[in-house]
Amino acid sequence: MKVKFSVRSLLIFLAICFTTLPALLFGVYIWSAALVALFCGLLGAGIASVVAPNFKNLPESTANSRQAEFNAISRIADTILIARSDGQVTYLNDAGIRMFGDVLGKQLKDLIGAESAARVLSIEQPPEWKGEVSARKSSGVMFDGFLSSTPVLENGKLIEIVAIVQDITDEKAARDAVIQSEKMITLGELVAGTSHELNNPLAIVTGYSDLLLEEGRLAPEQRSKIEAIRRSALRAANVVQSLLAFARKRKPERVRTDVNLAVNTALRLKEYDLHTSGIRLEKDLCPTLPPVFADPHQIQQVLLNLINNAQDAFLSGSRSPRIRIRTEASDHAVCIRIEDNGTGIKKTDLKKVFNPFFTTKPVGKGTGLGLSISYGIIREHGGQIHIQSQVGQGTEVCIELPIDDAGPGGIPRIPGDHVLPKRFLVVDDELEIAAIIQSALSRRGSMVDTASTMEEALGLARRNDYDFIITDIKMPGGSGIDLYKQLCAVNPSYRHRVVFLTGDTSNPSTIQFLEQEGLIYFSKPFDFQAMERFFNGQV
């Protein structure tokens, strides 16, 4: 026969033993002792049945099921905690102990921060509170948590709260990434449209400034005013270029790329500048770095953005300013770390640095696009970009690019091999732009015709043999690319003699076409000296 003892009967039995035995020991020879013993026993039993846990008063089957519930709660995967109205933690299940450590008796604010703790323990709180909290693990590491708290009330007064906490770090990172990329897409579309419209007027301003500056007759005062106009237009043009780079939606032109080479190229452009600013540059490049499959120009652009940021992070008079660039390889990725010991970034700003147009720099110094462009480029490459910073200590940006498993690739081609030009045809529906290029080239001794439509250009090309045809891309009645195709159909040697002018770098199909064909293009507003070098075959 199976004998079952309930917890309650066991407690009553023990109480009778512990209260009756001493009475018997002292009063064994006295008759009345038996009465005293009986009285004590009954009293003990009464106390035991009162102090026994509530569920022990229940019928045995119910008590067992409560015990099972209690065990289940202890083992549930999410953290469950109970805190008294004064904030003291009185219960944590197993998951809670794994998450927060042994914090029984500690204050809720030590776990989830003072602000969140005050909110859930507030007297005026709603019946239930759910929301995101920034919590601290037992290791001291902060994490993003989702907390759902239920108050336990007695006569309308808060006694304790029961809360469930989940670690949502990964979900939040994924959600933030989606929001970030959606923001980029919307803004990209807006920016692409407006930037294009700014390029032509800017090309006219810089173009006429260049032409005027080439005239020897200018008084010094006039010269300095024109130079100021030119500088401002170029500054505006740089902003437009940044916007267009941001808006660019084309897929990167990826080839097998040596990351150390990209780092060295970017550094070559900045070395002198950093040196004259008194910033020490430390380089630690892994000699056995595997290649990545990437667009080397875009990777250089990202590196320049990051080096510029590091450089800007030094206030004048900073002590031993230093920028350190390291490359290393892990199993699947190549990692580039750019570290500075500059001002660092405030915690509240750190969340916003990848947002387009977020800048703490003065007007004219930063557009707030460097990091958002870099973010877009690295994500397009299937990589990751992280930033860590401590105010007063410095910042480290880490880029991870997947290692190239795709086998050997090519190196981007920069076409050269040009004959010294004598005759040009300039095709642009913006007559001012055609006129500026015409005057600049004529001054350098070339003969220049102009055309404002594709038909006119084709007619002139049939009658004359031009060394180069410089054409705008977007024109009414046929694009620059249509013109190129028709010219090549008549005379294939035009393949190397048509040069494009474009402000429309955001049009993916155009850029794809130009780059696939290895064609030359100059972005508006253009730099005459760069153009001249090109036409002289120096590039």
Ligand SMILES: Nc1ncnc2c1ncn2[C@@H]1O[C@H](COP(=O)(O)OP(=O)(O)OP(=O)(O)O)[C@@H](O)[C@H]1O
């Ligand atoms: N290394 C760094 N040290 C300190 N602050 C930084 C660093 N890198 C970025 N930041 C902060 O992030 C902001 C955004 O950087 P981002 O490169 O996107 O724009 P910007 O540098 O302000 O302007 P732009 O790059 O368009 O010229 C900066 O204004 C700066 O506050």
Ligand SMILES: [Mg+2]
């Ligand atoms: Mg920047």
